[in-house]
Amino acid sequence: MFHSPYKWCFLVLVIASPLFVWGGPDLYSHRLLTELWNLGHLVFFALFVVLLDHYWYSQQRSKFFRIFATLIVLLSIGLTTELIQFGIAGRYFSWIDLCRDISGGFIVLxxxxxxxxxxxQGALFRLIALLLLCINMIPLLKISFDTYHSYREFPLLAGFEHKTELSRWDGLARLSLDSQIHLQGNYSGKIELGTEQYSGVFLNQFPRNWSNHKALSFNVYNPGPSLQLHYRVHDNLHSGDFQDFSNRFNGSSVLDHGWNEIIIPMADILHGPQNRKMNLDKIQSFGIFVVQQKDKRIIYIDNVRLQQ
Structure with a gap:
């Protein structure tokens, strides 16, 4: 039935179209999987332009018409899909995805x-196409580089020696590298805490199996007066439990001025959930945060590691 490559392209596009609103990785999915999923925008619109430009060419349209008409079509469809996702729970509008849509189409065109x-002129067009492809591959290469380092350095979870490490973290507080205050290596993570109800950072990307270690430890530098710091650890079962407070490990410490070392025994993490034991081989997130601070504060985190 599908003997023409254009018919195969059409079939793939029809099958893949629902993926714009259904399926996909979540916050705790591996970064490589998430980035490969995001590159689906590039592939989808590349295949779409294979069909679209086949039509333009069959109508003997000029080169300039093909370029500008394709741009208008890609913008229209890309914006429409992003606006649709904006209205769906768990989805959001992404300018980056829109750029991927346009890039994928123009690589082929x-x-x-x-x-x-x-x-x-042909070499120039090929060069532009290759540049577009390379630019869109940069995030995947960075994530691959940092994933390699995260497994190589394990049981060190975060040493903040590479800028790519920041992609392991999420949260409302701003996190950046700082070379002035550090405990090990040449950098620490500078956390700018806000006055929201919960302000902090969460480490979501790391080797998941902590079962062969005895403790989680990290160092925090507090340049100001004492500060109550909260921390939490959760596994895969907590992620599907609406983030229930009683279904994870929760702790807190008072940070004195200067460097503070916090050590959390793995036994405490294991028994953190009230009605079960933590899946130590499926840990998904570690976070530190403050609660309803009156003033903005800055702290520095370094040497997040598992102890044998």
Whole structure:
């Protein structure tokens, strides 16, 4: 039935279209899986332009028409899909995804145009197509680089020696590298805490199996007066339990001025949930935060690690 490659493209597009609103990775999915999923925008619209430009070319449209008409179509469809996702729970509008949509289409379009151009012009169009492809592959390469380092450095979970480490973290507080205050290496993580009800950072990307270790420890530098710091650890079962407070490990410590070392025995994490034991081989997140601070504060975190 589907003998023409264009028919196969059409079939793939029809099957893949629902994925814009259904399925996909969540917050705790592996970063590589998430980035590969995001690159689906690139692939989808590349295939779409294979069909679209086949039609333009069959109508003997000029090169300039194909470029500008394709841009308008890609913008229209890309914006529409992003606006639809904006109204769906768990989805959001993303300018980056819109750029991926346009890039995917123009990688194919410029490459096809280059086949019919003179040598110099054709090389220019191919160069632009390759640049677009390389730019869109940069996030995947960065994540691959940091994933390699995270497994190589384990049981160190975060040493803040590479800027790519910041992609392991999430949260409302701003996190950046700082070279002035650090305990090990040349950098620490500078956390700018706000006055929201909960302000902090969460480490979501790391090797999940903590079962062979005796403690989780980290160091925090407090440049100001004493501060109550809360921390939490949860596993895969907590993620599907509406973030119930009693279904995870919760703790807190008072940070004195200067460096503070916090050590959490793995036994405490194991028995953190009230009615069960923590899945130590499926840990998904570790977070530190403050609660309803009157003033903005800055703290520095370093040497987040598991102890044998």
């Amino acid at each position: 410029f490459w096809k145009i280059s086949q019919k151009e003179a040598r110099v």
